[in-house]
Amino acid sequence: MSTQHESPESSTESLETPLDRLAASRRRFLSLASLGTGAVALSACATGGGGDDDDSGGDVAEGGGEVSDDNPFGVDPSKPVEVVIFDGGYGDQYAKDAGEAMAALHEGIEVNVSSTVDIQPELQPRFVAGEPPDLYDNSGAQSMNTAALVSEGQLSDLAALIQAPSLDGGTVEDSLLPGALEPGTYSGTLYSLNYVYTVFALWYSAKQFEEKGWSAPVTWEDVMTIGEEAKKEKLSLFAYGGQNAADYYHTLAISMAVKEGGPEVATMLDKLDAGAYEQDAVVKAFAAIEEAVKADFFLPGGSGIKHTDAQAQWVSGKAVMYPSGSWIENEQKGVTPEDYEMTGCPEPQLSSSAAMPAEAIHGTAGEPFQVPAQAKNGAGGLEFLRVMLSKEQAQNFAKVTSSTTVVKDSVPDDAFGSTALASVNEMIKAAGENVYTWNFTDWYNLGTDFKPLWNEFLNGDIGADEARERSQELVDGVREDDSVDKFDVE
Amino acid sequence: MTAVPTTLESPSSDASAPRRRVGRRPSASRLLFFAVFLGVPLLVYIVFVVSPFLQAFYYSLTSWRGVSGNADFIGLDNYRTIFADPVYRKALANNLLLMIILPTVTITLAFILAVMVTIGGDSRGEIRGIKGASIYRVVSFFPYVLPAVVIGILFAFIYSPNGGLLNGVLNLPVGLLNQLGADIDPIGLAWLGERRFALAAIIAAVVWSLVGFYMVLFVAAIKAIPSETIEAARLDGAGRARLAFQVVLPQIRENVSTAVVYMGIMALDMFVYISVMTPSGGIGKSTEVVSRYLYETAFARSQFGLASAMGVVLALVTMLMAVVVLFASRSKEDR
Numbered sequence: 001m002s003t004q005h006e007s008p009e010s011s012t013e014s015l016e017t018p019l020d021r022l023a024a025s026r027r028r029f030l031s032l033a034s035l036g037t038g039a040v041a042l043s044a045c046a047t048g049g050g051g052d053d054d055d056s057g058g059d060v061a062e063g064g065g066e067v068s069d070d071n072p073f074g075v076d077p078s079k080p081v082e083v084v085i086f087d088g089g090y091g092d093q094y095a096k097d098a099g100e101a102m103a104a105l106h107e108g109i110e111v112n113v114s115s116t117v118d119i120q121p122e123l124q125p126r127f128v129a130g131e132p133p134d135l136y137d138n139s140g141a142q143s144m145n146t147a148a149l150v151s152e153g154q155l156s157d158l159a160a161l162i163q164a165p166s167l168d169g170g171t172v173e174d175s176l177l178p179g180a181l182e183p184g185t186y187s188g189t190l191y192s193l194n195y196v197y198t199v200f201a202l203w204y205s206a207k208q209f210e211e212k213g214w215s216a217p218v219t220w221e222d223v224m225t226i227g228e229e230a231k232k233e234k235l236s237l238f239a240y241g242g243q244n245a246a247d248y249y250h251t252l253a254i255s256m257a258v259k260e261g262g263p264e265v266a267t268m269l270d271k272l273d274a275g276a277y278e279q280d281a282v283v284k285a286f287a288a289i290e291e292a293v294k295a296d297f298f299l300p301g302g303s304g305i306k307h308t309d310a311q312a313q314w315v316s317g318k319a320v321m322y323p324s325g326s327w328i329e330n331e332q333k334g335v336t337p338e339d340y341e342m343t344g345c346p347e348p349q350l351s352s353s354a355a356m357p358a359e360a361i362h363g364t365a366g367e368p369f370q371v372p373a374q375a376k377n378g379a380g381g382l383e384f385l386r387v388m389l390s391k392e393q394a395q396n397f398a399k400v401t402s403s404t405t406v407v408k409d410s411v412p413d414d415a416f417g418s419t420a421l422a423s424v425n426e427m428i429k430a431a432g433e434n435v436y437t438w439n440f441t442d443w444y445n446l447g448t449d450f451k452p453l454w455n456e457f458l459n460g461d462i463g464a465d466e467a468r469e470r471s472q473e474l475v476d477g478v479r480e481d482d483s484v485d486k487f488d489v490e
Numbered sequence: 491m492t493a494v495p496t497t498l499e500s501p502s503s504d505a506s507a508p509r510r511r512v513g514r515r516p517s518a519s520r521l522l523f524f525a526v527f528l529g530v531p532l533l534v535y536i537v538f539v540v541s542p543f544l545q546a547f548y549y550s551l552t553s554w555r556g557v558s559g560n561a562d563f564i565g566l567d568n569y570r571t572i573f574a575d576p577v578y579r580k581a582l583a584n585n586l587l588l589m590i591i592l593p594t595v596t597i598t599l600a601f602i603l604a605v606m607v608t609i610g611g612d613s614r615g616e617i618r619g620i621k622g623a624s625i626y627r628v629v630s631f632f633p634y635v636l637p638a639v640v641i642g643i644l645f646a647f648i649y650s651p652n653g654g655l656l657n658g659v660l661n662l663p664v665g666l667l668n669q670l671g672a673d674i675d676p677i678g679l680a681w682l683g684e685r686r687f688a689l690a691a692i693i694a695a696v697v698w699s700l701v702g703f704y705m706v707l708f709v710a711a712i713k714a715i716p717s718e719t720i721e722a723a724r725l726d727g728a729g730r731a732r733l734a735f736q737v738v739l740p741q742i743r744e745n746v747s748t749a750v751v752y753m754g755i756m757a758l759d760m761f762v763y764i765s766v767m768t769p770s771g772g773i774g775k776s777t778e779v780v781s782r783y784l785y786e787t788a789f790a791r792s793q794f795g796l797a798s799a800m801g802v803v804l805a806l807v808t809m810l811m812a813v814v815v816l817f818a819s820r821s822k823e824d825r
Contacts, residue, residue, distance in 0.1 A: 242683055244769040301651025303773045304683025313652050448790045451770040459683065459773060483553055483793075 017245045017307045018089070018327045021140070022198060022366045023442040063379025071106070072164035072386070073379035080110035081380030084123065086139040087115035089330060090196070090367070094397040095137075095388075102387045111384070120144045127154055132372035135381035138192070139367050146368065150191055156371040158190040161382045167390035175389065177428065179435050180365045180406035192368035193385055195397075197404045198325045199424050200255060200362040201344030206419055208320065209343075216345035218358045220256065220288045223321070223348050227297040230320045237297035239319035241307030246454035247447050248307070249289060252323040255347040255362045257285040258436050262355035266438035270489045272479040277472040283464075284350050290464035293457070303459040315340060323347065329420035330402050342420040346427055360434035361427050365406050404428065443487050444478045543805070550798035561795070568799035578800060581771070581778040584689065585758050585804070588779070589811060593753035596697050597746060600704035603630065605734040607705075608712045609720060613730070617720055627709060630702035638699070642766025645695040649681035649767075656681060682768055685776045692767055692777055696760075704749050711742040747819030754811045758804060761785065780804045 016024075065076035075081075081102070085095040092115035099111040116122045119140055126132050127149070138144055149155050162173040162181065173181075177197055184192030202217070209215065212233075217223040227237035240246055258265045261281030269276045276282070292298065299319045302310060314322045315336040322328070329342055336342060346361050369388075371381040387393055394410030397403070402421050404411055415422035441447055450471070457467040478484055550568055554561035572578045607623035620626075633641070648655040661676045668674060681691040715738065723737045739746070761781035764771070771778035771786075780800055788797035 242680075242773065243767075299652075300678050301680035301683060304649065304651055304680025304688075306646070306769065309650060309652065318652070445790055445792075448770075448786060452773070452775060455683075455770065455773050461774060483555065 017241075017248070018325060018331060019245070019248060019251070020447060022325065022364075023445075023447055024143075063377060063383075065379075069165050071383075073160065073382045075106055075109070075379050075383045076377075077106045077109040079377045079380060080112060081135075081377050081384060082133040083111070083113045083381070083384055084119070084133045084136040085113060085115040086119050086137040086143070086367075087117050088140050089327065090397075090401045090403065094393070094400045097396050097400070098384065098388045098393045101390075101393060102384055105387065106383070109380075111380075127372065127374070130374050131376075132374055133381075134375040134377045135369060135371050135384050137195075137367060138370050146192065146370070149370070154373055155191045156373050156375070156378055156381075158184075158193055158371065158382070158385075161193065161385055161389075162190065164382075164386060167386065167392070172386060172389055175391070175408055176406050177363075177365075177408055177435075178433050179363065179437070183365050184368055192370050193389075193406075194365035194368050195388065195405055196367040197363060197365050197406045197428070198327065199344070199404070199427055200251060200323070200325050200347060201424075201427060202252075202321050202323050202347055203328055203342055203344045203420070204321045205315075205317070206341035206343040207339055208317065216343070217348050218345075219349045219352060224291065224295070224297075226320060227292060227295060231295075231297070235317070236299035236319040237292065238321055238323075239299040239310040239314040240302040240458050241305050241310035242303035242455035242458060243306045244451060245307035245310065246302075246452075246458055247441075247450040248323050249458060250441075250450045250454050251362075252347055253285040253289050254282070254438060256288065256350050257281040258362070258438070259347065259356045259360055260284060260350040260354045263436050266436060267489055269475075270438055270440045270443075270487070272440060272444075272475045272486070274472075274476065274479070276475050277468040281350070283468065286464040286468050288350060289457070290467075293460050298458055303455055311335070315342075326403065326420070326424045329418065333402075344420060344423045344427065346431070356436070357434055359427070359430040359432075360436065361431040362437055363428070363431070363435045364437045439487070440475070444484065446474060446478070449474050546798045547802055549795055550802045552795045554795040554798075555792050564795070568796050569803070571796060572799055572803070577771075577775055577778060577783060578780070580775050581780045581783045582803070582807075584777065585760070585779050585807070587689070588693070588757040588760060589754050591693060592696060592757040593750045595693070596700050596753055597704060597749055599697065599701050600749075601708055601734075601739070601746070603701065603705045604708035604712055605730075605738060608709055609733060609738065610730060613724070617717055617724070627706065630705055632702065633699045634703040636699065638762040639766055641695060641699045642763050645691070645698075646682065646767050649691050651678050651680035651683070654681075682777075683773050685772075685774055688768060688772045688777045692760075692763055695767070696756075696763055700753070700756075704753075707745060707749060708742060711745040712738055715741045743819055747815055750815050750819070751812050754815060755808055758808050758811065 062074040063076045063079065065071060065074045067074040083095060083099065085092045092113065095113045095115070099113040103109055103111050117140060119136065119138055120143060123132060123136060124144060127144075132154075138146060146155075162171065162176075164172055166172045166175045168175065180194065180197065181190055184190055184194050202223075204216070212229065214226050214229065215222075217226060223237070230237050238249075240249060254266070254269065257279070258281070261279060265279055265281045268279055269282075277286075299310070299313055305313075310319075311322065311324075311328070311332055312335050313319055315332055317337075326344065328344075329336075332342070346359060349356075349358050369385055371378050371385070375381055388397075389405075389407055391407060391410060394405040394407035395412065397405050398411045398421060399416050402416075402418050404421070404424050411421055411425040413422070413425070415425055441450065453467060453470055453474075456462045457464070462470075479486070549561065551563060551565060552561035553564050553568075603626075607619040607627050609617050610620045611618040611623070636644070651657065657677050657679060664674050664676055679687070681687045719741070720733060720737055723733055728737065759781050760779045764777055764779050764782045765785070768777045771782060781804070784797045784800040784804070787793050787800065
């Protein structure tokens with residue numbers, strides 16, 4: 001019984017899209033909110049495993065070494081530090097490099113970085129035995145249920161980390177991008193440091209755009225113009241993987257709606273409001289997608305293929321644009337032609353009177369790093385994170401993985417020659433504080449329902465109105481289902 | 491499960507003579523014998539087969555979410571919910587359709603092929619299969635060696651609208667005609683993304699993968715038939731079709747009915763093929779099956795109570811199917 005509900009996401013990896021995995025890691029954490037304060041208070045009596053009296057698993061004890069600005073957690077160089085990394089899409093090289101940097105910082109310290117693809121099977125027994133590592137990356141299809149870990153007092157409060165001085169001056173908190181800490185914070189306590197920053201965008205080949213004389217679209221009208229011109233050249237505007245990733249276009253539609261109507265649109269959806277899908281901005285966004293479907297702007301046959309196939313079609317030049325998170329460059333490595341010059345632009349505005357500026361982006365953080373409350377050397381774990389959050393290591397991560405971290409300015413302007421990374425960097429800079437996201441699809445796992453619905457929509461089987469009505473029914477169903485715990489939305 | 495009481499009854503009816511019973515006082519070695527050959531398997535069966543089934547039945551009457559110990563008893567509400575759910579009804583209908591089509595097609599094909607390689611050869615002289623029968627027998631078994639997941643991935647490529655093998659082959663004559671001056675658009679069908687074809691496409695893949703196995707099964711059965719019956723029928727002037735259906739088939743009826751039950755159970759499952767080829771249950775749920783929907787309900791939506799109810803219904807349908815098939819195929823003497 002116990003194994004059943006600890007790995008609900010352990011389905012075959014190839015069938016999950018990266019969007020699913022991001023949603024899963026966020027959902028796990030967020031599902032804690034439903035437990036309420038009572039559960040957290042209870043867990044303190046029940047476990048006490050952390051060795052402190054705090055409700056929340058508590059602060060990390062000092063490491064035993066001398067505390068100074070250079071050593072804010074008092075790391076004792078004679079105590080080894082153990083770090084376990086999820087060896088998934090980002091590999092483990094970045095962590096090994098961070099380990100070396102930490103060893104250089106504290107002379108004589110032993111840093112053991114190991115990696116696994118199965119976090120849960122490997123670490124859960126160690127948590128139960130009270131011998132967890134000092135820091136680990138709770139990610140992947142086989143990750144642990146963060147909600148359960150927190151309610152059992154197994155995780156440390158990371159407040160000390162973000163208040164500590166950064167290796168580059170200022171505090172760690174100041175060095176992070178806006179919104180970076182939100183996904184790891186529950187009831188005001190930070191339990192996870194989500195290291196990777198994901199920007200959702202429309203992706204295209206800068207080379208192709210230059211050849212055809214197109215420029216990056218700002219409004220939906222621009223997108224449709226490009227679609228018309230692409231059609232003349234027998235190209236499709238969009239590709240989609242209807243079998244498992246049609247919901248990428250739901251993400252695009254909601255993103256456009258939020259830009260059009262402002263963050264309140266996302267709030268209404270997160271609240272599962274009875275009129276969530278009747279909001280003007282949402283109606284417009286769905287109508288816009290329908291317009292593209294009716295104009296035959298989607299690559300034919302999308303209903304029968306998966307996201308990998310659709311993305312291969314897109315980079316091979318049969319479709320012009322693809323909406324996705326910034327993992328796309330890394331995911332398509334080896335498939336994308338060398339001179340493709342993959343570039344992203346913010347998801348378009350529906351009209352020039354949109355509530356949010358064209359530069360606003362849909363961004364969120366993922367890849368949660370956690371310090372176990374029972375760690376032997378929790379201070380070492382925090383120090384490792386502090387090293388990872390230094391500009392040098394963040395740049396190294398960007399270089400090794402072509403992905404951005406939550407650290408500000410961690411990508412040099414040349415972006416190591418990656419056009420995709422450079423465009424992500426530019427989008428983040430241009431957006432400033434204009435960053436938005438929403439949670440209802442992750443909280444209530446609606447992706448599962450939106451996939452088949454959007455496959456029908458993009459295939460032209462149903463129109464925008466029916467798609468909205470059925471979406472609203474799904475939202476109503478969750479709202480009226482008493483067995484589903486709801487999340488508070490301000 | 492019905493096998494258990496019968497095996498318990500039959501020895502007791504043999505040993506009805508009281509005189510012999512005295513001689514069979516339970517000795518240590520006899521107790522050990524019973525413990526090992528009856529007790530252990532029975533225990534394993536109860537612990538790993540019966541108890542999970544009972545547990546699933548219990549959960550199907552609760553609103554268990556799978557993440558805590560709370561499981562409120564809600565009676566038959568879950569059953570009402572699933573039968574009111576159009577997706578579940580569609581999934582069950584697809585399963586029933588598969589249960590009829592898959593065994594019929596696979597076993598008919600397998601039987602015909604088996605007949606070809608055993609008695610389908612030259613009608614003069616010794617009874618033998620067609621030329622090269624031994625090669626066909628080996629080759630046709632190859633697909634069965636591949637795991638179902640691999641077959642699913644393979645056929646997803648074959649059915650791809652973009653450069654898939656099937657469209658490629660269909661486009662060969664189109665290309666030829668276009669060379670001759672015709673102007674026909676090449677076929678770009680998404681076989682797995684079309685309501686009309688998706689389920690049929692998956693059925694074709696499953697048949698391809700399993701027909702060889704059942705053929706080998708039937709070949710072995712046909713070889714075990716005394717050749718005199720076939721020779722006698724041939725001397726009396728029976729043609730190949732008559733030989734196959736009126737002489738061979740009745741003599742391998744047991745094998746065929748077992749094969750039908752196996753195929754039927756497979757058709758009621760289909761989890762691997764469906765979730766690899768159409769991960770969300772296909773467009774408009776055209777290829778949804780109970781096992782995949784159940785998995786989604788339990789592991790993605792965390793509604794274990796509801797999923798258990800779906801599983802219980804599926805188990806009942808499976809048992810019913812097995813009973814019907816085995817009863818229907820019993821020979822007249824057995825009845």
